[in-house]
Amino acid sequence: MNRQGKKITIRELAEAAGTSAATASLVMNGSWKQHRINPDTAERIRVLAQQLGYQPNQRARALRLSRSSLSGLIIPHHRNRFFAGLAEHFEHESHRRGLIPIIGSTQRVPEIEDKVGASMIAQEVEFLVLAGIRNPSKINAMSRRAGVRCVNLDLPGKDTFSVVTDNMGGALELTRRLLAGLPLNAPVMFLGGRMREYATDLRIEGFHAALSETGRAKTSATVLCCGYDPQAARDALQRIIDAGNDLPAALLVNSITAFEGFATLWRDHPELFSGIRVACFDWDPFASCLPIETIMLRQDVEGLIGRCFDWFDAGQERAGELVLVPPRVVLDNYPPDRNK
Amino acid sequence: MNRQGKKITIRELAEAAGTSAATASLVMNGSWKQHRINPDTAERIRVLAQQLGYQPNQRARALRLSRSSLSGLIIPHHRNRFFAGLAEHFEHESHRRGLIPIIGSTQRVPEIEDKVGASMIAQEVEFLVLAGIRNPSKINAMSRRAGVRCVNLDLPGKDTFSVVTDNMGGALELTRRLLAGLPLNAPVMFLGGRMREYATDLRIEGFHAALSETGRAKTSATVLCCGYDPQAARDALQRIIDAGNDLPAALLVNSITAFEGFATLWRDHPELFSGIRVACFDWDPFASCLPIETIMLRQDVEGLIGRCFDWFDAGQERAGELVLVPPRVVLDNYPPDRNK
DNA sequence: AACTTCTGCTAAATCCATTTAGCATATTTC
């Protein structure tokens, strides 16, 4: 075979076959017929390539063709079902198109977002998806300058095409179910996320719409945007208790990470939560096993990634346009009789 | 700036500065001092590079230097805390070394494993970590041939250095706690994983060792290796019930995915599980909130990735050697009084 | 004035695969 640790080049392959590198290249890339290479020669080269374990140097190839064969996805982190699901589908769709996926996480820190974005662009990814980036304009602009096709996912931006979950519709549906049959004067709360952030604002809007529908005043509900950190959500609830107040009768939690804070507090002090109804704008298999009736919303991860690649495949610009993907309500741990 | 969608090359940068490409390259790579480039010239080039937004073409650079600046991690999937944690730490450590991490998942399908491995090697990653690959020998061999440094994580192999959790010690500790105070004749069970697979076998060994310690016969416990699929684990338990038998009094679940099957069955039929004690060789924040006393084991994700990079940094071969990383017992949802 | 030494820079080769234009033979046509 080849020398230890050294990859064989097309020139060596050609030499072994007694041809020129050009011939070998034409054969390896399947365009030998148009170039009238003798079928026997082609076969000989193909067999030899197999035997010698010839693998074209991807970097030389990419340089020549100006195609990196890379695709990039940026997510806040891996440690939640939503982003992990995005990662898996992104991988799958990338492979289907012969692209090698690079996934980078940023912990939602803007500086890291920019750095990871820049590094993906420096790698000349052919397609870049920005998921959950609060302010994607900067990376959108860098992409445009570098000629990298870039789409925003989950949180949109005006500088390129965006794909997002139907946040308002989802929150409306979720809140409707949460309020069904609840006394009009029962205290209701929205917990987690960040004010003035696209997704959170729309979810609050859906939440308020459901309140109005049922004859409740917007002001009758508490909205507590404490970010996405589990501990922050827990602390927010704890402070209510410490202040001597009761927890709400119905609670809409804005993300699975905030829900984690809720869950650990519930675990440690279940007595505080008796009779509470909960809904969560996200889904997790274990969360759906907790013995708290929780209405969960499963975002359509496959659909979201699918729309991104549709845009990529179509090759249209559509800057500023938005595609909404509806989420699905999940009632895993609802008692069957209320599972209409 | 540069023309739309076209990146500026070092030759254009050099032209703008009125120098040769060689000079520009020397300046951009910091080796200009050794080459007696005039500090003024160097400064001029640096300023211009900034203004024009010059970014060296990574592919040309990689081709010339035979360094891809890529690192690769292969995992079964993203959708669980253990592998997601590995991914995040791998990313972090890669960035610290100026490497761009590529993460690929394989759904534990051998054909996909080989394909993803081959594609990483074709990309000439400088460092490759194979996590949770049952039979890494093939990819180990491919790596060696291509001169790619490769380490096995979680499941070891004899062909290169391996880093694994202390499965036996962990299972021993976990089982000890599971059995503490349990009547000698209470039925005990081990659920999930795959027979003859390194990790599972060692965990069973630890499980048996704890049985012996407490005066129980190996044969007194049931070992049910039904793989890693949640549904398979659930079905395995369901079959016991369908056969008219009781579930065990103490259950050691071999992975978080199998635990998911256990959890959904428990959710749907809690009455079947009264008084059961459970331990799980893995951890998940929501799982640790279930109102079932569960002894969980949190693998040291950071330590595992850390040992991999230590090996990479040291540059030694150590083929076949094994490093054990101890896991940590977590008792999140244990009542405080038993939380010694 | 003839020499060495130093300064500041560059030409050219290199990494490897791809692709176009075109060169020899061989074969066919009238």
Next chain:
DNA sequence: GAAATATGCTAAATGGATTTAGCAGAAGTT
């Protein structure tokens, strides 16, 4: 038998950055 056509292949340019060997000219030395 000369011209036209077909066959099978290759030389050379290309992509962009890196690096070595070495060229001019200035400055210093005796």
